[in-house]
Amino acid sequence: MTKHHPSNDCLMEHAAGSLPVAQAACVSAHLSYCERCRRTDSQLKTVGGALLERLDPIPVSEALLDTVLARLEDPVPLTYTGQTAAAELPSLLQRLINGDFSQLVWKRITRSLSISYLSTGDTNYEFALYRIAAGGRIPEHTHGGGEMTLVLEGGFSDGRDSYHPGDFIYRDAEDKHAPVALDGEDCICLAVLDAPLRFTGWKHRWLNPFQQLHAG
Numbered sequence: 001m002t003k004h005h006p007s008n009d010c011l012m013e014h015a016a017g018s019l020p021v022a023q024a025a026c027v028s029a030h031l032s033y034c035e036r037c038r039r040t041d042s043q044l045k046t047v048g049g050a051l052l053e054r055l056d057p058i059p060v061s062e063a064l065l066d067t068v069l070a071r072l073e074d075p076v077p078l079t080y081t082g083q084t085a086a087a088e089l090p091s092l093l094q095r096l097i098n099g100d101f102s103q104l105v106w107k108r109i110t111r112s113l114s115i116s117y118l119s120t121g122d123t124n125y126e127f128a129l130y131r132i133a134a135g136g137r138i139p140e141h142t143h144g145g146g147e148m149t150l151v152l153e154g155g156f157s158d159g160r161d162s163y164h165p166g167d168f169i170y171r172d173a174e175d176k177h178a179p180v181a182l183d184g185e186d187c188i189c190l191a192v193l194d195a196p197l198r199f200t201g202w203k204h205r206w207l208n209p210f211q212q213l214h215a216g
């Protein structure tokens with residue numbers, strides 16, 4: 001049973017189809033673990049659909065109504081209309097959730113951390129698997145943007161709590177964290193990082209601390 005879930009706002013955006021494809025894939029992967037969020041997701045979709053189809057008033061909160069109505073005025077997200085690999089994502093996610101990591105290319109970053117970069121077709125987000133060796137620590141860091149994490153295998157602790165398969169964690173740009181993989185098993189996480197194109201040096205800025213640490 002998963003303990004850490006996407007926020008209600010996040011689930012709402014997911015149900016409304018307005019999350020960028022990389023983030024939507026991460027939330028969808030969480031739903032495959034989490035019955036509670038699956039139920040919320042389908043309720044939100046039902047409410048959204050009912051608002052579109054029916055004139056009869058439906059008892060929903062003002063906030064929800066406002067959000068759904070605001071969505072109707074939004075332009076269609078570009079990430080869903082381009083030549084994204086969105087159609088291939090479910091099978092990719094299925095493979096990831098089944099622990100089929102055999103065909104992935106892993107880039108070694110430190111002794112404890114390897115990263116496998118995957119493509120969703122959305123270059124605004126880094127979509128990657130992180131493998132932290134059992135008991136290994138990732139040096140404290142922040143990111144240039146938000147970070148969604150979903151644990152697929154093993155687990156990690158960040159000093160506040162520990163996280164296990166299916167757990168979903170969102171950190172904003174200011175959030176410093178230094179995850180440590182739990183003992184006994186490598187930890188594999190799906191991570192979706194905001195990496196807008198304007199941050200051209202993003203990878204280097206983020207990887208430099210690792211390289212320095214590694215060298216030192």
Ligand SMILES: [Zn+2]
Pocket residue numbers: 002004005006030034035036037038
């Ligand atoms: Zn959940």
